[in-house]
Amino acid sequence: MGGETPPLHDPRPNKKVVMQGQATQIIHAYKQAPWRVQRQWIGAFLLVVIGAAMIAALYLDVTARAAVAGRQIQELRLEITAIQRENADLETQLADLTSTAVMQQRAIALGYRPVQPGELDYVAVPGFAKPEPEILLAAEDATPHVERQPAEYTQSLLEWFDERIKLEVPR
Amino acid sequence: MNMRQHYPIRSLIVVACFVLVGLGVIVQMIRIQNSEQAMIFLSQGDRYAGEFQMFYPERGEIYDRNGHLLAGNRTVYEVGVSLSEMENPDSLAYILGSYLGLTYEEVYKKLTESPESWEYIVIQDYVGVETVESLRQLVQQLNDADDPRLNGLAFKPHLQRSYPEKDLASNVLGFVTRDGRGYFGIEEKYNDLLAGNPVQIWVPRDPNKASDIPRVPNGTTLVLTLNRDLQAKVESILEQALFEYGAQNGTILVMDPRNGEILAMAATPRMDLNNYGNYFSLYDNGSQYNRAIGMAYEPGSVLKVLTMAGALDAGTVRPETTFIDTGSIVVGGITIQNWNRDSWGQQNMIGCLQHSLNVCLAWISSEMGVQSFYSYMERFGLGHATGIDLSGEAIGRLKVPGDGDWYPVDLGTNAFGQGVSVTPLQMLMAVSAIANDGKMVTPHVLYSMLRDGHQYNVPSQHAGSPISAETARTLNEMLAISLEQESSMALLPGYRLAGKTGTAQIPTDYGYDASHTNVSFVGWGPVDDPQFMVYIWLQTPTTSIWSSETAAPVFSQVAEQTVILLNIPPDVVRGQLTPK
Numbered sequence: 001m002g003g004e005t006p007p008l009h010d011p012r013p014n015k016k017v018v019m020q021g022q023a024t025q026i027i028h029a030y031k032q033a034p035w036r037v038q039r040q041w042i043g044a045f046l047l048v049v050i051g052a053a054m055i056a057a058l059y060l061d062v063t064a065r066a067a068v069a070g071r072q073i074q075e076l077r078l079e080i081t082a083i084q085r086e087n088a089d090l091e092t093q094l095a096d097l098t099s100t101a102v103m104q105q106r107a108i109a110l111g112y113r114p115v116q117p118g119e120l121d122y123v124a125v126p127g128f129a130k131p132e133p134e135i136l137l138a139a140e141d142a143t144p145h146v147e148r149q150p151a152e153y154t155q156s157l158l159e160w161f162d163e164r165i166k167l168e169v170p171r
Numbered sequence: 172m173n174m175r176q177h178y179p180i181r182s183l184i185v186v187a188c189f190v191l192v193g194l195g196v197i198v199q200m201i202r203i204q205n206s207e208q209a210m211i212f213l214s215q216g217d218r219y220a221g222e223f224q225m226f227y228p229e230r231g232e233i234y235d236r237n238g239h240l241l242a243g244n245r246t247v248y249e250v251g252v253s254l255s256e257m258e259n260p261d262s263l264a265y266i267l268g269s270y271l272g273l274t275y276e277e278v279y280k281k282l283t284e285s286p287e288s289w290e291y292i293v294i295q296d297y298v299g300v301e302t303v304e305s306l307r308q309l310v311q312q313l314n315d316a317d318d319p320r321l322n323g324l325a326f327k328p329h330l331q332r333s334y335p336e337k338d339l340a341s342n343v344l345g346f347v348t349r350d351g352r353g354y355f356g357i358e359e360k361y362n363d364l365l366a367g368n369p370v371q372i373w374v375p376r377d378p379n380k381a382s383d384i385p386r387v388p389n390g391t392t393l394v395l396t397l398n399r400d401l402q403a404k405v406e407s408i409l410e411q412a413l414f415e416y417g418a419q420n421g422t423i424l425v426m427d428p429r430n431g432e433i434l435a436m437a438a439t440p441r442m443d444l445n446n447y448g449n450y451f452s453l454y455d456n457g458s459q460y461n462r463a464i465g466m467a468y469e470p471g472s473v474l475k476v477l478t479m480a481g482a483l484d485a486g487t488v489r490p491e492t493t494f495i496d497t498g499s500i501v502v503g504g505i506t507i508q509n510w511n512r513d514s515w516g517q518q519n520m521i522g523c524l525q526h527s528l529n530v531c532l533a534w535i536s537s538e539m540g541v542q543s544f545y546s547y548m549e550r551f552g553l554g555h556a557t558g559i560d561l562s563g564e565a566i567g568r569l570k571v572p573g574d575g576d577w578y579p580v581d582l583g584t585n586a587f588g589q590g591v592s593v594t595p596l597q598m599l600m601a602v603s604a605i606a607n608d609g610k611m612v613t614p615h616v617l618y619s620m621l622r623d624g625h626q627y628n629v630p631s632q633h634a635g636s637p638i639s640a641e642t643a644r645t646l647n648e649m650l651a652i653s654l655e656q657e658s659s660m661a662l663l664p665g666y667r668l669a670g671k672t673g674t675a676q677i678p679t680d681y682g683y684d685a686s687h688t689n690v691s692f693v694g695w696g697p698v699d700d701p702q703f704m705v706y707i708w709l710q711t712p713t714t715s716i717w718s719s720e721t722a723a724p725v726f727s728q729v730a731e732q733t734v735i736l737l738n739i740p741p742d743v744v745r746g747q748l749t750p751k
Contacts, residue, residue, distance in 0.1 A: 063379060070378035088229060088244040088330060095240035095335035100403040117665065117731055122740040124748040133238025135394060136619060139626035156636075 221375035228367030229330060231390030233344060233357060235399040236432075236618050242344055242358070242444075245333040248303040248326045251293045252282060257323035266321060270306055271295045297331055297349060334444035340402050342438040342461040343395075343616060345562065346447040354447075355460045357393065357616060359562035364391040364620065392621040396432035401425060404732040405435040408725060413439060416721045417713030418690075422463045422595050423725070424706040425733055428603045428695060430631035431612030433559075434703065434733075438462045457563055464559060467567035467592040468708070471675025472510075472527045472718070473691045474588030477601055479524060480646050481547030482535045484638040490520050490649050500530045500537075503579025507533045510674065525653035527672060529587045536586035544582060545571050550637035551601035552611065553593055558634070559614045567593040588675060589683075595691075599706040600634065602693050605647055606669070606701040608640040651698045661694055661723035663730045665741030669701075670694025670726060672718035677711070687711045692722035696730060697742055703733045 030036065096102070131137075155163070203209060233242035250271065252263060264279035271278075271294065278294060285292050303326050310321050332347040345356030353362035367390035405423050413421050425435040438461050440453045450460075458465040482488045498514030500507050509515065509529050515522070523531035536544045548554075554569035569591050570577040584590040593601075596614055604611040613632040620627045638646075650669035654661060661670050673691035676683040690712055695704040707722045707729070715721050733739070740748060 067378045070380065074378065082328075084229060085246045085328060085330060089246050091232070091240060092243040092245045092333045092335055095243055098239070099335050099337070100339060100399060101337070104403075115735060117663075117735060117741070120735065120740075122738075122744050122748060133234070133236070133394070135234050135238040135392070135621065136626055139621045139624055141626045141628070159636075 219376065221373055221377070221380075223371055224374045225369050225371050226387045227329075227351070227369045228387045229389040230332060230347065230351070231365040231367065231392045231621075233365075234392070234394045235340075235397045235402070236395060237399065238394075239399040240335055241340060241395070241397075241399070243333050243335060244330040246300060246328050247296075247331040248298045248300070248328050249293055249296045250298050250303065250306070251291055251325050251327065253291050253323040253325055254282070254285065255290055255323075257282065259320040259322070262320035263324065266306070266309065267294050267324075270302055271298065291325070298326075336399070337443045337445060338441040339399070339406065340397055340436070341441045341444050342463070343397065343433075343436050343561065344444060345460075346442075346444045346450075348447065355457070355563055356561050357395065360560055361391070361393060361617070365393065366390050388623060393617060394619040394621065395616050396427075396434065396618045397436070397616065398434045398736060401733060401736045402435040402437065404736065405729055406437040406441065408728050408732070409437045409439060412709060412721070412725045416709060416715065418709040418721070419711045420462060421709045422707070423729060424463050424595055424599050424704075425729065426599055426603070426612075426614055426704045426706075428606040428612060428701050428704045431600075431603070431614045432618065432631070433614055433616050434737075436461070436463050436616070458565060460563060461561065462708070463595045464557075464561055464564045465594070467565045467594050467597075468689055469589055469591065469675045469678060470593050470595075470598055470691050470708075471588040471673035471689065472529075473598060473602075473671050473673030473693045474591065474593075475524060475527065475532045475586070475673075476605065476646070476650065476671045476693065477548065477551050477553075478532050478536055478544070478586040479520065479649070480551075480605055480638050480642060481544060482539055483520075483646055484547070484642040485539055485543050487539045487543070488520055488535055490645060492520050494518050494520075494523060494528075494531045494534060496523075496528055496530050498530065500533050500583065502533050502537055502583030503581070505580040505583070507580075507583050521649050521653050521656070524649060524671065525657050527587075527674075532586040533583035536582050541572050541582055544586070545569075547637060548585070548591075550635060551604065552597060552634060552637075553591065553601065555597075557594075557596050557600045557614055558632075559596060560617050564596070565594050567591075567597055569593075588673060595706050595708045598691075598693060599704060601637075602695075602706075603704060604637050605643045605650075606695040606704055607643070609636045609638045609643040610640075611635050611637060647698055647701075654694075657719075659723050660719065661692060661726045661730075663696070663727050663734070665743070666696050666730065666734060666739075667698040667742055668694055668696035668730060669698050670705075670723075672723055674716065674718040686716075688716040688718075690716070690718035690722040692718055692726045694726050694730070696734075697739065697745065699742070700745075702739055703730070703737065705729050705733070 151163070152160075229244055232240060232244070235241055250267065252267075257263065260279060260282040264275050264282060267273065268275040268278045273295065281292055281294060306324070307326065310324055313319075313321050331349075334341075334344065334346075343356050345354055345358035345360075347353050347358050351366060353359045353365065358365065367388060370385060370387045372385070405425060409421050409423050412418065420439045421437075422439075423435070423437045424433065426433050442449055442453050454460055479488075483490075495517050496509070496515040498509060498512065507529055510527060515526055515528055515531075518526065518528065518531060520531075522528075523535075539547075548569055549571075554567060554571075556564050556566045570581055570585075581590050600611060600614055603614075611634045613634045615629060615631070617629045619629060647669055650671060651667055654668060654670055659670075659672075661672075662668060671693055673689075673693070675689045675691070676685060677687050677689060678684075688711065690707075690709045692707040693705070695701045705726055707725050709722055709725070712721045734741075739745070
């Protein structure tokens, strides 16, 4: 019994190649499946929708914050105006309560009477300077300090002669 | 055809429907936006998109030199009704009428007969806080009970000028009307500074477009040279003097002769500045508002001080120069006599001042000559405005040679204050040269300005040197001696003062009225270091026509209060306190 010698070229398809071909076909078919294309479209659409929604939400958030801030500005402005008015009111009320007529009445009611010249005692306090009123203490002095004008601008001709003569006398 | 084949077609139909509807909406939007009515709607929309609002700065306050508020601002309300929210005009008219002092018919007519386009109507402005609080409580009670009868009622707050001291220094301060404009005094003179600059801004209703408004700086705050307590005392003394001497009106001025600062300026009549509507019942014309600066009059013998100053300075006379008073002198063909028509015999210049001799002073002016006399009067500022920073200053009249109504006799009469008209302030300014070593000061009321936290002080100004310092000191001494020798009622124990009385007949269209006089007094002290000057003018006193019996004692009272309030010790004490 002699064995058969295998042919040099096997006419049967290579199994591995066939399987590869089938896989490629399946993948190709999968890729081209109608439902998959639809899902891709739907996905892209949803992406756009979600993007737009995010932008809209962001925009709404920003504009809402701006609106709230704007409203707060308006309310603060009104509050500032109201406080300024109240401040002015209180100052005037205080001035009403400390007006000359009211203070005089209160002083008399408390038993005080106007001082007479002979009842005053004067004491010299070295270096004492009468304090400036509070309203002036709160402000910064911005008075332009003009340099003193030379005498030539203020003295009359007679005064000038007088000054010259006096200067000449010691010589 | 199976289900799978139907699906795309149905989908397409649905999509087409949506597209059509969408397109329809878009087309309609475009059509509406470009229609004829669109412009109307747009303009209506713009109307409510916002409004131009005028932001008025708070009017600057006015303080006295010690920081006491003289003019401030208080909140008042504009009461109005929002017509679109109004539900019951009957109730609104009834309630507003009773609370605001209006008639029912008046309010009802406003509410129901206003043009249809009006959204809001003002019922009354400048309503006080108390009234508005009562109305608010009523509205709150009705709201709590879901009662809509007062719906639409609105209160808009704003500021109104307020004067806490009421009529104190009213003649100096002036007043502000509801349109925000200042009239008279400081309020008018510094109206632009006090009012500040209003700013008009577009304020959108859309909060997205809301932005901060630019800061509107308040008006400038002014600090005056007035001393509130002294002002009150001086006003009180003036009122008392008018009552005691039966005078018609009067003026008292207190000034620091070293720098021209007005410490007190009282004039009658005064007015509660919070009720400036009384102006027309109190004053016939604007010049009466502050007689110290607005009314010129013939001052009489107080002007002799200026004549003597000129004569001493020109070397025409010296204190010891003697004059034989025969009781009359002829100047320009007219005979001039003394106030009592007597002759006073031999007098020196102190005697001429002490006895206020018209004849002597007419002789002095004649000796000086026309040119010299009027030159000195011009240098003392007669016939010119003092330049005080108050509105409504009169300039008086000094007739000079060359004027159509000047006659040679005027040289004699002008020397004792007749035929020449001055304001009290002009006289005070002129005489300041004698109290201030020959330097005349420009009177002023503004001490300092405060704006944006910065302080701007007002420097004092000299208005020339009409006489030399030596002449001023000599005359100062002469006037002090004449007061002492006269035992004048103007004297103040403990203080050496200088001064001069003035009694002047009142000129009328038919000559001088012999039965009525204007009495004046100008004085200052302490003589060795003058720190205050006082000018007094009482119009037509009835208890006595003489200044020595009316204005002189008033001067003493003012001087007494001035030394107390300005902490000026008696001469003896001051000598001990002065550092050597």
